[in-house]
Amino acid sequence: MSRFQLFGKDEPADLQRQFYVATIIILAIFFGLVSRFWYLQIAKATYFKRLSENNRIRVLDISPARGIIYDRQGVMLVNSRTSFNLYVIPDDVQNWDLLKVQLCKMLHMDQEDIEQRLAQKKDGSIHPIPIKLDITQDELGLIESFKYLMPGVYIEVSPQRNYPLGLVAPHVIGYQGEITQKQLKSGQYPENRMGDFIGQWGLEKEWQTELGGKKGGRFLEVDALGQEIQLLSVKESIAGNNLETTLDWNIQKVAQNALEGKRGAVVVLKPTSGEILAMCSSPAFDPSSFTRKLSAKQWNALLSDPHKPFQNRAIQGQYPPGSTYKMITALAGLEEKVINPETVFYCNGSFPFGNRVFHCWKKGGHGAVALHKAIVQSCDVYFYNVGKRLGVDRLARYAQLFGLGQPTGITLDTEKSGLIPTSLWKLKRYKSPWGAGETLSLAIGQGYNLTTPLQMALVTATIANGGSLFQPFLVKRLVSPQGDVIKEFQPRRINQVSLNPEHLQFVRDAMAGVVNEPGGTGGAARLLGLVAAGKTGTAQVVTLGKRGGRDHAWFVAFAPLESPQLAIAVVVEHGGHGGQVAAPIVRQIFETYFHLPPRGTEATSTQTRAETPVEENNLD
């Protein structure tokens, strides 16, 4: 047996020798371990002893800067300001009763609120408990002056949302609110703790992980009063990413102003991509009111408001589309060859069907009507005829091609899908067969039909762009705080509606007629120097089988007629007639977008009245 291992390649290991080697290695390593004990327990003993007394190590969060939300031109819609939050670290508190009284006085809080906040406290815990978030400057001054008398009180600085432009599409952008107990327990927010603000709605919620960034922390040694003695280590926070939305503040502003004082919604999008330039719902809520904790009373007041300010009517409001649906009826009729552009029906103002009589909005009737005129003047009798020839299921198929009756897939919470009835649906829902008369109501957009403004804007865009149904989207780019583009979102075509291009062109021309021809119902949207196309609609308000209140006014439009750049849908609840109330809003948006000289408001209103016949759908 060779003693020289290096050269004794093929000799088996000398095991007796290996035992000595193993023993020496083990002894050496244990010696190292004992030296480590010596280092910690003797050399550094005083240092660690000091740290262990009352455990003076605190871990305090460093809140990351939250991402900024921009519009498409780089206008800052939402940014952040500094807010000061008051926390209590139970382990540092010396006299709870005194502290509670002090806090009540200084923060103008009820004893009850404070007790509630402190309900989860554990004595000796070093985890901060939030008492009051976003305290005012006055309160901060007071607390800072007397902090030395209030051990355990600790002020945390965190970013809070700021709205430099005032109200900007609150339904789209959403709001931030304190994380709820339920959310904490769900495990979806492992980084967060009580008192943190997270996106609770809208883009703020959908993009919480991106906007929110990553928390950092400070690891420090404190004295018996909880005052910092030494910083042990720091983990920097990582700022959230910024969102570049597709919104256009200029358009959004016009839409918001136009809806001021009304109830309704406006959706403006690019027909060639599905980018949403404006989405507005009225009445709105003020997102800045959530930066301070709302009391239960304030919450209930907001939630029980009969005008439902929280509802995003653009995606959650479901309205019968009214006459704006006639484009679909017309296209279905043309495609199914039950009519052609020359088909003429005679309108004497009413249409008897079975034992019922369906009326046209124009009592005297339109006389002999071909398809173009039927759309321009919104003749109901014409479309009763088309509907009768089509039947409910063929009509529904075309509506579905345009994306109606299903969510558009926009990434916002709780989008409603609307409803496009079929005979099967009725059989399931009401256990009764479809009545042929019901198809007539459907053909003019009444009855069971329900659509959201966003859906109707998409229908308009799809007609305008020649049949491409795009997925609507709100975020163009995700950008890092340093300005690097992290992700860019491309338009996504959901469906290519295969319709005869001539038919689409025909309908587009007719829609241009609605706005620009004498006798057209949408004259109020007429522009100087640009041809717009649109369609009015009036949706009946039926509650519990009875007609309730004034009708909802619709207007859908796109412009310019050739190579459309904008598609719009407007609903004004109980606004009456689409041509009167909704069309002027559309006109303002076009004028802003295309930089057109405004038509004098006064002149317009008289003109509108002269040109826009009163639409009325008298149905049983």
Added chain:
Amino acid sequence: MIDRRFIQNFYWSLFFLVLILIAIGVVNLYSATVQAEGGKGTPLYQKQIYWACLGFFFLLIILFFDYHLLLPAAYPLYWISIVLLICVLLFGRKISGSQRWLTIGFFSFQPSELVKISLILALAKYFVNNELNHRYGFRHLYLPFGMALLPALLIIKQPDLGTALILLLVCISAFFFLGISWKTLFVSSGGMALILPLFWFFLKDYQQKRILIFFQPESDPLGAGYHILQSKIAVGSGAFWGKGFLKGTQGQLRFLPEQHTDFAFSVLAEEWGFVGSLALVTLFLTLILSALNIARQSKDRFGMVLAFGISVLFFWQILINMGMVVGVVPVVGVPLTFISYGGSSIISSLICVGLLLNIHMRRFIIQS
């Protein structure tokens, strides 16, 4: 089967050493948990005594049978443990994020503890079958390495990095002990040195970060770094004489993570100081060297490899756990043999001691 010579050759000092270690563990467990439990249910230290009794029962049974009976059973036992590990992944019980326990009837255990023993048995059998007149090369080592790698991968999946690491370390230690050819040693360490950076290069950013934090917990003061600092404070503040039994503030105020399992030693070090730590380390050193001595004295290769495997198993477990508590080894979650709470761990350790005593008792009997 038991004859007088066995009793004469019984390694009483090793047996008492283990008894003392378990007693220290129970007393320490009492201190670590008495504050927190508040008298609900059976206290953990008492449960630990039950587990230890069960473990001694197994130990006793093992003494009655010649360990050579395990030779034909080694491979079947190995495969049974592998099947159990797969069962854990399929229908194991989850406790705080990791799936390590298998429940049979009303009691659950960790197959990963069992596999430590069966791997050592399988390795011993392999090296008995493959006794060479030259050093081991690739040709002979890839199979035993695979034997360790398979359960290690299954255990990583649970996830329990610590146990997986220990299996590989035990296996590699055995290779070194039994002799690796220089060529194999250089080529495989060179290969590792080449592959690791490449592997690193293919990782995603966040994965790299996670590994960095793993090796440098101080860079994550809110997560792993917090526990390590608290543990270091506990150990360091114990100073020379310690704070006294039940007087450790770190442990009593529950700043320590897992203070009854993986961080049990920091409670001991805080309350008994440098003196206590040194004493415990000395006891452990005696345990390991005695085990190594048993390996050296054993009269056949199977007994030797088996005893050596158990010695290095103890060695790595103790080293990694203590190193973790004093902040020199990443936190991988390895219990401290005989000191940490845990039924599976104490039973498997006592089975190992049973094997050691068995090998020692029969060291003069020559296998025919």
